[in-house]
Amino acid sequence: MRIEVVGVSRQFGEFKALKDVSLTIQSGELVALLGPSGSGKTTLLRVIAGLDWADAGDIKFDGVSASTRSVGERHVGFVFQHYALFRHMTVFDNVAFGLRVRPRKERYSNAEIEARVNELLQLVQIDWLADRMPAQLSGGQRQRVALARALAIEPRVLLLDEPFGALDAKVRKELRRWLRRLHEQLGMTSVFVTHDQEEALELADRVVVMNKGRIEQIDTPGQLYDNPSTPFVSRFLGDSNELDCHVAAGSVLLPGLDTSALPRVSVPNGPAKLYARPHDIAISAAEDGEACVRFISAVGANIRIEAELPDGRVVELTRTREEQAEDPVAVGARVGLRLYRAQVYPAG
Amino acid sequence: MSATISRLPFKPQPSVIPGFGITLGLTLFWLTLIVLIPLVSLFLKSASLGWPSFWEIITAPRVLLALRLSFSTSFIAAAVNGIFGLLVAWVLVRYEFPGRRLVDALIDIPFALPTAIAGIALTTLWAQSGWLGALVAPLGIEVAFKPLGIVIALIFVGLPFVVRTVQPVLQDFNKEVEEAAESLGARPWQIFFNVILPSIMPAALAGFALAFARALGEYGSVIFIAGNLPMVSEIAPLLIVIKLEEFSYPEATAIAAAMLVISFILLLIINALQRWAERRERRR
Numbered sequence: 235m236r237i238e239v240v241g242v243s244r245q246f247g248e249f250k251a252l253k254d255v256s257l258t259i260q261s262g263e264l265v266a267l268l269g270p271s272g273s274g275k276t277t278l279l280r281v282i283a284g285l286d287w288a289d290a291g292d293i294k295f296d297g298v299s300a301s302t303r304s305v306g307e308r309h310v311g312f313v314f315q316h317y318a319l320f321r322h323m324t325v326f327d328n329v330a331f332g333l334r335v336r337p338r339k340e341r342y343s344n345a346e347i348e349a350r351v352n353e354l355l356q357l358v359q360i361d362w363l364a365d366r367m368p369a370q371l372s373g374g375q376r377q378r379v380a381l382a383r384a385l386a387i388e389p390r391v392l393l394l395d396e397p398f399g400a401l402d403a404k405v406r407k408e409l410r411r412w413l414r415r416l417h418e419q420l421g422m423t424s425v426f427v428t429h430d431q432e433e434a435l436e437l438a439d440r441v442v443v444m445n446k447g448r449i450e451q452i453d454t455p456g457q458l459y460d461n462p463s464t465p466f467v468s469r470f471l472g473d474s475n476e477l478d479c480h481v482a483a484g485s486v487l488l489p490g491l492d493t494s495a496l497p498r499v500s501v502p503n504g505p506a507k508l509y510a511r512p513h514d515i516a517i518s519a520a521e522d523g524e525a526c527v528r529f530i531s532a533v534g535a536n537i538r539i540e541a542e543l544p545d546g547r548v549v550e551l552t553r554t555r556e557e558q559a560e561d562p563v564a565v566g567a568r569v570g571l572r573l574y575r576a577q578v579y580p581a582g
Numbered sequence: 583m584s585a586t587i588s589r590l591p592f593k594p595q596p597s598v599i600p601g602f603g604i605t606l607g608l609t610l611f612w613l614t615l616i617v618l619i620p621l622v623s624l625f626l627k628s629a630s631l632g633w634p635s636f637w638e639i640i641t642a643p644r645v646l647l648a649l650r651l652s653f654s655t656s657f658i659a660a661a662v663n664g665i666f667g668l669l670v671a672w673v674l675v676r677y678e679f680p681g682r683r684l685v686d687a688l689i690d691i692p693f694a695l696p697t698a699i700a701g702i703a704l705t706t707l708w709a710q711s712g713w714l715g716a717l718v719a720p721l722g723i724e725v726a727f728k729p730l731g732i733v734i735a736l737i738f739v740g741l742p743f744v745v746r747t748v749q750p751v752l753q754d755f756n757k758e759v760e761e762a763a764e765s766l767g768a769r770p771w772q773i774f775f776n777v778i779l780p781s782i783m784p785a786a787l788a789g790f791a792l793a794f795a796r797a798l799g800e801y802g803s804v805i806f807i808a809g810n811l812p813m814v815s816e817i818a819p820l821l822i823v824i825k826l827e828e829f830s831y832p833e834a835t836a837i838a839a840a841m842l843v844i845s846f847i848l849l850l851i852i853n854a855l856q857r858w859a860e861r862r863e864r865r866r
Contacts, residue, residue: 285761305765312765318758322780332766335776380762387766 235296235390235423236261237282242291244277251277253447254291259425261296264417266434267427269444270470275427276395278444282425283393284308295390311384311422315396317376319368325379326364329354332387354382357416374405381413385420394426398433410437431471435459443467461577468509468577475515475549481506481578490524490543491515492572505581514575515551517541519561523568525549530565532558541569624842627835639836644812645821649840652818653848655729656797659736664790666737667744668782674745675752689745692738697802704735705807727809732817735803740793747789751782784860791852798845 237259244252252274259265267275280286282293284305293300300308320328329351333342342350355361358378368376377397384392397413398406414437417424428434434441435455443450443458443466450470451463462468469476479488484498486508499506517527517539528548529540536552543549549571563569628636639645674686692700708715708725715725725731755778763773801819808815818841825834 283765285765305761306767306769309767310765312762314758314762316756316758318756318762320759320763320777331763331768331776335763335766335768335772383762383766 236294237391237423237425238292238294238297239278239282240292240294242278242281242288242293244274244281244286244289250447252281252288255447255449256291257442257449257452259423261423262421264414264424264437264439265426266438266441267425267444268429268431268434268441270429272446273444274447275429275442275444279393279395279425279427282391283310283312285312309387309390311381311387311389311392313377313380313384313392313394313397315399317368317380317400319376319379319383321368323367324364325355325360325366325368325371326351328368328379329382329386331383351382351386354386357385358382359412372405373401374409377401377409381416389422392420392422392424394424396427396429398430399428406433413437435471443470445470462509465507465509465577465579468579473512473550474509475512475551477508477510477547477549478581479506479508479578480504486573486576486578488543488573489545490571491549492570493576495572495574496576499578501578501580506578507581508576508578510549510573510576512538512550512552514573515549516572516574517551517553517563518570518572519563519567520570521568523570525569525571527563527565527567527569530563539563541571543571621842624835624839628832628839631832631836635832636836636839639833640840644816645818645837645840647813648816648818648821649837649844651729651732651816652798652841653844655732655736655817656794656800659733659740659797660790660794662733662737663740663744663793664786667741667789667793668748668786670741671745671748671752675749689742692740693742697739697800698806700738701735701803701806704731704738704803708734708807726807727811727815729815731807731809732804732815735807736797736800739800739803740797743792743796744786744789747792748782748785751785755781780859784856787852787856787859791849791856794852795845795849798841 239255239257239259242252242255243250255274255278257278267278269275277286281288284293284300284303284307288301295308305312320331323331330347333347333350336342341347352361352364355364358381360375360378360382363371363375363379368379371379381394381397398409401409410433426437435458438455440452440454441458442452445466451458451467453461453463458467459472462471468474477488477491479486481487481499481501482503484500486493486496486499486506488508513536524544525541527539528542531538532555536554537558538550538552541549541551551571631639640649670689674682674689705726706712708731710716710719710724710726712726718725723730725734759777760773763777768776799819801817801823804817805820808817808820810816810820818837822834822837822841825831825837
């Protein structure tokens with residue numbers, strides 16, 4: 235199902251949680267809402283679900299406005315951050331809940347409900363836990379129950395609020411891959427909220443980066459990483475060096491950094507801000523180099539180096555182990571720095 | 583090492599604060615002094631009567647009626663408190679409204695108010711000529727000096743118990759759980775009965791038990807509004823006092839012992855119910 239968010243605003247007292255947000259999510263897409271806390275991502279998800287409402291604007295499901303429909307009538311599967319399982323019910327009863335509360339004439343027979351719940355429990359790989367109470371489950375298992383429960387009502391959309399937020403790192407990675415497979419299997423339009431960029435970039439078809447109630451950029455993970463369109467996205471996604479520089483006739487001037495390899499930038503002359511990924515800066519040992527190596531960390535696949543520019547600013551960069559073996563630099567050495575790729579925005 | 587521990591079933595858990603021996607000793611001493619000795623002496627006193635005369639005393643019509651009145655009015659009052667206390671707690675927890683804190687503070691007044699004052703106030707209100715009594719009198723309902731009046735007084739003194747036991751549980755109730763039920767298509771009454779009520783049931787039962795126990799022992803507020811007509815509106819605690827004033831101590835203690843045994847059994851049942859509700863809440 236296609237979801238359209240049209241000019242949605244939402245205000246809590248003085249706090250503007252959403253400011254005129256518009257967004258279209260295509261049928262079958264897996265979309266991440268990514269942003270720092272307070273960016274409005276959870277509010278947007280709740281407005282889509284019908285758990286919260288828009289002060290202005292509209293939500294459309296397949297082109298039909300859903301504003302007048304309550305959360306129960308929208309047929310959305312919602313998975314809560316803290317699972318929100320019914321503590322007094324077994325796993326089976328939790329999953330069956332959505333089927334059992336249906337009006338009598340729409341309700342399946344008990345045998346059908348049982349078959350359907352068992353099928354769902356198998357799908358989320360916890361059929362052996364059917365008789366347990368939620369308190370007896372681990373966090374990952376609870377999340378699976380919550381997901382099965384949401385899927386039980388045959389939702390048209392699956393909405394997940396920080397689905398892995400409360401899990402430890404290892405389980406999180408495992409569940410993430412599993413959710414990706416499940417999404418491919420079910421093909422259901424899914425939206426999830428996260429503040430973890432790694433999660434968003436790895437899992438989603440498209441990522442919506444939000445900041446202060448507005449959408450900063452909507453793009454595929456690769457595009458977002460390589461071509462961030464605003465300073466916020468540059469800062470927020472991945473590691474970046476943030477440097478003040480000068481632009482003159484489309485070329486960037488930054489003392490101590492060779493910028494001749496950069497394409498011409500379309501930024502007016504004058505002060506500007508430059509964002510560069512650590513792996514987009516090359517380093518080479520040079521007797522007359524303007525920069526100086528301050529710190530080297532050789533842990534992991536890449537060597538991480540901090541180099542000081544003539545004016546005292548520090549640039550972080552990485553190079554491969556091979557590069558380091560071919561052209562070694564040591565702490566204190568004079569080096570030349572060359573910039574291959576960067577985002578440049580007018581200052582202020 | 584572990585073998586020694588397993589042979590000592592009462593080995594206390596190591597704790598940051600030492601003194602298990604001393605604190606347990608003090609606890610037992612205190613309970614014995616305050617609870618056990620009076621109770622035992624009560625039973626000893628009534629036991630000195632011998633079984634036949636004990637039975638004769640407590641099966642006297644006036645005594646039986648008083649016991650029945652006490653237990654039935656207490657039960658009704660506790661049940662009413664159970665339902666309305668839930669409602670009050672619900673409103674106090676769920677809604678923000680001007681004067682909420684004031685209402686919240688009002689709940690505790692029955693705790694703090696000397697019960698005799700409550701009794702006098704209620705009697706004035708519910709007497710045939712009183713503000714409320716005059717309102718219901720044309721309907722043929724008499725409150726003061728009738729069992730109904732007793733129930734009202736007992737509802738008054740028991741209200742805080744249910745509210746104060748349910749309130750914190752309701753406060754901790756996760757709003758997300760309700761939203762989850764809602765998103766699954768549950769209608770409001772289904773959410774209340776299938777999701778919320780099971781979670782607050784143990785607390786509500788505990789509050790009910792407290793209100794019931796309090797009502798059974800209530801004396802001060804009831805004697806004013808009850809009118810204390812023998813066989814009609816005479817509660818058991820009052821009868822005990824009357825017997826004491828007649829210097830028939832054995833009779834007084836016999837009635838007291840009977841009350842004690844019945845309330846003990848009832849509390850046991852309520853406790854079992856509560857355990858059951860709790861176990862249903864988090865089975866195994």
